[in-house]
Amino acid sequence: MGSTWLVRADSGGRLAPEFKSRAIVAIGWIEAGNTLDLVTREDFSQRMADAYPEDSKPKQRSAAGQVFRFVREVQVGDRVVTYDSARRIYLVGRIASAARYDATLFEGEFPTYRQIEWLHEVARDDLTVKAKNSLGSTLTLFKVSAEIYREFEALMGGAQPQQASEEDEGLEEEDLLQDLQARSLEFIKDRVSKLDWEQMQDLTAGLLRAMGYKTRVSPSGPDRGKDIVASPDGFGFEQPRIIVEVKHRRGQMGTQEVRGFLAVIRHPGDKGLYVSTGGFSREAYYEAERANNPITLMDLDDLVEAILEHYEAMDLETRVLLPLKRVYWPA
Template identity: 55%
Template sequence: MKRGWMVRAERDGRLYDVFKERSVVAIGWHELGSLTDLSSREAILKRVRQTWPDLKQQAAAMSAGQLHRFRNEMKPGDTVLTYDPRRRIYLAGEIVGDYRWDSSIDPQDPNVRPVHWRGEVSRDLLAVTSKNSLGAISTLFLVPDDVLKDVERARTSHQPANTESEEQAEAAEEDIFRNIQAKALEFTKDRVSGLDWSDMQELVAGLLRALGYKTRVSPAGPDRGKDIVASPDGFGFEAPRIVVEVKHRQGTIGAQEVRSFLGGRHPQDKGLYVSTGGFTKDAYYEAERANIPLALMTIDELVESLVEHYEKLDLETQQLVPLKRIYWPA
């Protein structure tokens, strides 16, 4: 079965004109040497590990996977695309030969496949869903059949997609944004979950400082049911006095642990219980009937609050979970 592939022409489309003029697509990893004698993913992965013994396991697997696809899975007759981001133009063609090592194409990208190019396609002519699929940043990836059909339609008709109304296009863009936003939150939760206990405690304290409180963090050891005390004066004399317990573990917090936390509180206190492992239903019931205001915060709520107030965090807290701002069309 014929398939479709996207092969990036290096950063900023540096090799786009070379691909077009030399009728090829090419990828890098030149340090590995020729892949001609490597007919399996396992053999390529072994070479990757031999060449870069300090490379992380996931990075090695990803590199081997892309090289295996280029060397062994791409076949003559498959469709191939590349992209020039400067002009926002896709070049569409067909693989017409087997893999070869050819450093004359580019010394950094000597792994080569010959291509017959059919023509160029403006990104503006494609449907929003196609633009999204082609927006992945991997060096090499499979292109869905419906996207290939849309590219071919645009190449032959030179007309924009007419199946999408303005409302449909906006809805598709919003879906893409929500998907990216959800992934960003999940990756941020992964980073927060990877903190050790003391850093998690400092993260919660930093968030409270961003909200305008001064904090005292308990040292390691018995803390009599409190990890952080937050208040306007920093000593806990001035109301509101927020007493915080932080549990950084996979297991859920139950009602008994919530009752133990409440047991040492003063009537004027307010409580915050943070658990990265979540809470049981009974724990929430116990919090609702507590004799002081008590909020239960899961890792979801912690990360959402972290993102919302990130710009107000002090530098030490931001360095615990470094985040980058991205911009999206309004």
């Protein structure tokens, strides 16, 4: 049966009508030039590194992998799908040629192409939510699973679209949203974990400022347990005054570390915030609960949750440490 590939027709599927009329699919990466003489994945990786030195290593590897697949892995006779977003239609066809190169194609923007025998069109609205989700990758080229292609085959054969109830569609969309949120949260935590200690201290101070406090950040060096002092006036004269300790390491903080932090919270009205990206032991939480002064232990999950809640109020200096993009989802 061969494989099925989705080849994206540029952003928003703008080239889909051209793909159809010219009976082709094409990919870009014009700076890489003619890659038809390259053989191994390593060859493609080196070409991308040379052509796009300003890109990150992961981005170079992703580009190399997609071009390698288009030139070397895709076979004549394989099935191909591309999406025309203006008509909300998937074009379905068959690969009819080996990879070719034309530096003038699409004004040179998409020079590497394959001839296609277009066979059918399938409306996106006729697909299940699961299929729509699987076809939503932003990659230029990726493999479509056999299960999803069977949906295309059934619809091309005249089968009636599976009419899912609004409740079922809502549940599938909710599952997808929760998966997206969970992945996003982990990516944000990964980014926070890569900050160095000073950046983590500045991020925590920025969070407190977004919550309405003014902060004093201790300079590098011995700080006697006070990394940040937050208060309404910025001097620590007005209550509440929050003494903050920031630990940015993999290991958990235990009882001894919490006791050491409590020792610097001397004034009756002071409160403590202990931030540890490595988390805390169960005994540490118990020690904090029995302290005379109120103290909050904040692990990485708590920190990121608070950042997301107050991100819109953060100043530019803090946002630079952790740049985030807003993603909209149908209500």
